[in-house]
Amino acid sequence: MWRSLQLQSTAKFILALRLSSILFLFLFLFSSHSSCHGYSVKAHIFTYAGCSQEKYQANAPFEGNLNSFLTSVISSSSQASYNSFAIGNGSSTPPEGTIYGLYQCRGDLKTTDCSKCIENCVNQISLVCPYSLGASLQLEGCYLRYEHIDFLNKLDTSLRYKKCSKAVSNDIEFFRRRDDVLSDLQAATGFRVSASGLVEGYAQCLGDLSAADCSSCLADAVGKLKTLCGSAAAADVFLAQCYARYWASGYYSSSSDSSREDRVGKSVAIIVGAVAGLAVLIVVLSFCRKAMG
Missing domain, CATH: 3.30.430.20 (Gnk2 domain, C-X8-C-X2-C motif)
Structure with missing residues (x-):
């Protein structure tokens, strides 16, 4: 009886390892595809980011409004290359919950490329600036920014x-x-x-x-x-x-573009790999816990 239970536990543990290996392979292929997939003018290439030192707490009003803002940005980018937003600036929302933001695509991008670029911005900005009350992210073809104070329509040449x-x-x-x-x-x-x-x-x-x-x-x-x-x-x-x-003309040769994209791809891969590794660790520990009894 005990021998049988041991064999069952061992089999479950091997199964967990196999599943984790498959998941690792899937995540590797996904991250490789994401970092290498390109569309016209390579609009997704990272240029710079800025994050405020001020942070918000999980489940705070600002977090809910930020999620609403990012959802609105993705929706709007399929229709227009620029838009600005003010969310939660009514009397019922505490001042720290208010969010002002905008996005803009480069003027020569097609609507479909603009939308893809903004989706990349939205997916990256929370990873680059976690829990920040203000953040900006510039990719080659588009820009995204949000703050908890109103910066819209105010000239800033910093x-x-x-x-x-x-x-x-x-x-x-x-x-x-x-x-x-x-x-x-x-x-x-x-x-x-x-x-x-x-x-x-x-x-x-x-x-x-x-x-x-x-x-x-x-x-x-x-x-x-x-x-x-x-x-x-x-x-x-x-x-x-x-x-x-x-x-x-000719300065941005294919070799320099490839080098720049490789550096960006490695940076994205590190971020994706860290998140993926944490997810796999959780899955493996869960299986092991069940397997061991």
Whole structure:
């Protein structure tokens, strides 16, 4: 009798290990597919994120409103490339439960690509900024931000992210073309693409800015591109409510894109792997507990 119970326990334990192995394989394939799956213009590639130091407690009013906000964002992104929200700002909601937020896709994205990009934002922002009362996440093709204080329709040109390539040698023609592109981008009132010779670029303001504020924001962004990145062959500057970028044609070769995507893929894989590992551990311990009696 005891021998039989031992064999049954052993068989159950082996079954648990086999199931956990299958689950590990499934999660590995899923994370690999998620990190390698791409759609046009690679809009899902991570650029930067910002998280507030202030945190909210689980099951607090803010958490419920945040979930409502994220659900609304996903729904809205299938219809529009920009939208803003104010949730829980009525008299019945405590001030700490109020949430203000917005999302925006790059102006040249199709609606389907915009929606996919925003879904990626929504899926990542809680992992990158857990329990934060304020967070922002910029992917290559879209942007998502929320706060517990009202920031909508208020000009903010604070620097959020910059990236500068190696400097170009004394190429007078390049700098002339670059300045032509940046001058054109500075005049944008929404999303604008510009090119001059072998230099290309684009810029965009958030949808809540007026034309005057957009021009002011882009002037600041262009100024920072020149002062912070100097003679770089390619440069990106993201301010709180606008961004501007330029590059020499051919600079973003397939090899540099692949390298950048590999780094992002590894980062996502680490996050997914940690979550998956915890889930598998729980499953294995549950099976083992049942198997042992």
